[in-house]
Amino acid sequence: MASDPAPASVIPAQAGISTDRHEIPACAGMTAGTVAARPAFASAPQTPFRRLSPHANAQVLNRVHAASEAVVLLDDVIRHQYRDGVALVSSFGADSAVLLHMIARIERTTPVLFLETGMLFAETLVYQRELASRLGLTDLRLIRPDPDDLAGDDPDGTLHRDNTDACCFIRKTLPLRRALAPYGAWITGRKRAQGASRAGLELFEEDRENGLLKVNPLAHWDGAMVRGYMAAHGLPPHPLVARGFPSIGCAPCTTQVRAGEDPRAGRWRDQAKEECGIHFDGEKWVRGPLSGGSFERP
Numbered sequence: 001m002a003s004d005p006a007p008a009s010v011i012p013a014q015a016g017i018s019t020d021r022h023e024i025p026a027c028a029g030m031t032a033g034t035v036a037a038r039p040a041f042a043s044a045p046q047t048p049f050r051r052l053s054p055h056a057n058a059q060v061l062n063r064v065h066a067a068s069e070a071v072v073l074l075d076d077v078i079r080h081q082y083r084d085g086v087a088l089v090s091s092f093g094a095d096s097a098v099l100l101h102m103i104a105r106i107e108r109t110t111p112v113l114f115l116e117t118g119m120l121f122a123e124t125l126v127y128q129r130e131l132a133s134r135l136g137l138t139d140l141r142l143i144r145p146d147p148d149d150l151a152g153d154d155p156d157g158t159l160h161r162d163n164t165d166a167c168c169f170i171r172k173t174l175p176l177r178r179a180l181a182p183y184g185a186w187i188t189g190r191k192r193a194q195g196a197s198r199a200g201l202e203l204f205e206e207d208r209e210n211g212l213l214k215v216n217p218l219a220h221w222d223g224a225m226v227r228g229y230m231a232a233h234g235l236p237p238h239p240l241v242a243r244g245f246p247s248i249g250c251a252p253c254t255t256q257v258r259a260g261e262d263p264r265a266g267r268w269r270d271q272a273k274e275e276c277g278i279h280f281d282g283e284k285w286v287r288g289p290l291s292g293g294s295f296e297r298p
C-alpha cells in the first residue's frame, strides 16, 4: 500500500478506497483526526466461501489472497466472507494499532475482543481505552476470566509463579473460547517474523480447537512494516515499546528484551513456554488438578 503523505493524524483516500470519513476525537497524548470509513476495495472477492469447512475455506482463501494487501484481505473477510461473523482478537500490545486501524477503516463496528486477564500492565489498559476511542471502534468487548475459575484455581493471583500453562488456561484460553463461540472466524496479529514457532504461519488457517477459521492478515509483515504503517498513519505506540518491550503480555510474564534478541524473548523468559495457549491449533490441553503442576499438554 502506498505511503500516506498527509498529516499524520489524517488518513487520506487511497486507490480504490472511498473518501467517506468519521471523526476521531482527541485523547490524552494523542491528536484528533479522521479515519476513512467504509472503504470499497475493487479487488476484493465478492463471492463468500463461508459454507465451506474452516479447513477448506483456509485453503481457498490462501490461494485467493496470496498476493492481497492486508487491508484488502481484511475487507473481504469482514464485509463479504464472514460478515457479522468475525471478530478481531487484540492484545492492544506493541503492534496492535495496525489491525485496529485497518478495521476502523473498513467497518468500525467489527467486534474487538480484548483479553483482560487481570494481570496486564496499567499502561496497556490506558492505551486500550485511548486507542479504541481515538479510532472510533464501537464494539470493544473486554473478555475476563470466569470468577469461579479464579476463586477455585487462583484465589490469590499467584498461579503464574508455579504453573504458567494453567494460569494462561483460565485467564486466556477458556475466556477466549467462550467469547469466540458466536463467530465463524477470528483475526489475529501474529507474524512469521515473531520467532521460529511462527515461521510457517499462513494467512488463513483452521483453528481446530475452536472449529473456526483463523485469519492472520499480517503473517508476512516484519517490524519495519509495522513501524512504517504506524508512522504513515500517525498511530501512537504502546508506551512500553520505548522502554524495551517489543512484545507485551501480562506484567508478571513479560520482561524487557535486549538488542539482538527475538522480539518475543521477554515473554515467559527462561521457560520453554512460547505461546499462551490460545494459538495451539489442533493440540489438546488436558486439565488436571492445578496444584502440583499436573496441568499438561500431551
Ligand code: SF4
Pocket (backbone or CB within 6 Å): 117, 119, 160, 163, 164, 165, 167, 168, 169, 171, 172, 249, 250, 251, 252, 253, 276
Ligand atoms: S501470561 Fe502469565 S499472568 Fe498472564 S495468564 Fe499467562 S501465566 Fe498468567
